[in-house]
Amino acid sequence: MISFHLNGKPVQVEVDPATPLLWVLRESLGLTGTKYGCGMALCGACTVHLEGEAIRSCVAPLSRVEGKQVKTIEGLSDDLSHPLQKAWIELDVPQCGYCQSGQIMSAAILLSKIPKPTDTDIDEAMSGNICRCGTYPRIRRAIHRAAELAKDKAAADRESPVNEYSAAEAGR
Numbered sequence: 001m002i003s004f005h006l007n008g009k010p011v012q013v014e015v016d017p018a019t020p021l022l023w024v025l026r027e028s029l030g031l032t033g034t035k036y037g038c039g040m041a042l043c044g045a046c047t048v049h050l051e052g053e054a055i056r057s058c059v060a061p062l063s064r065v066e067g068k069q070v071k072t073i074e075g076l077s078d079d080l081s082h083p084l085q086k087a088w089i090e091l092d093v094p095q096c097g098y099c100q101s102g103q104i105m106s107a108a109i110l111l112s113k114i115p116k117p118t119d120t121d122i123d124e125a126m127s128g129n130i131c132r133c134g135t136y137p138r139i140r141r142a143i144h145r146a147a148e149l150a151k152d153k154a155a156a157d158r159e160s161p162v163n164e165y166s167a168a169e170a171g172r
């Protein structure tokens with residue numbers, strides 16, 4: 001039995017610890033937002049977060065996540081309110097859509113480390129995520145837009161007494 005936290009909740013699975021995390025997420029836990037592309041850590045379609053870092057779940061054995069925090073595209077927000085999700089919708093980024101959850105998960109790590117990335121930052125951070133439909137220009141624009149939305153949200157949160165109160169309550 002392997003235990004870990006998935007999108008903030010504890011989960012336990014009885015699966016061979018050598019099984020790639022991607023299969024466990026999709027087949028055992030029913031979270032199909034994370035996609036299988038190459039199975040060789042070459043395309044980024046299977047990107048998820050492990051302890052706040054982007055990993056390729058197709059080559060990560062289940063044993064690697066034992067006792068740790070894993071986040072998938074389903075855990076980014078409950079209501080499409082994450083700035084990246086809003087920006088992706090606003091700019092209509094996907095074409096076929098297959099690569100996009102991996103793109104968004106990689107972009108989320110980029111923004112957590114560099115809140116206002118340059119084009120070069122974006123190109124470097126996203127270079128391992130392949131899009132066969134060539135949506136790269138829209139992805140880049142959407143990451144810039146998400147950075148703006150995140151900044152606006154942070155400013156609004158600072159100014160709102162209600163949100164301050166909620167934050168104080170949450171911190172208790």
Ligand code: FES
Nearest residue numbers: 037038039044058
């Ligand atoms: S499916 Fe994992 S990197 Fe391609």
Ligand code: FES
Nearest residue numbers: 096097131132133
């Ligand atoms: S949108 Fe089709 S592969 Fe990226």
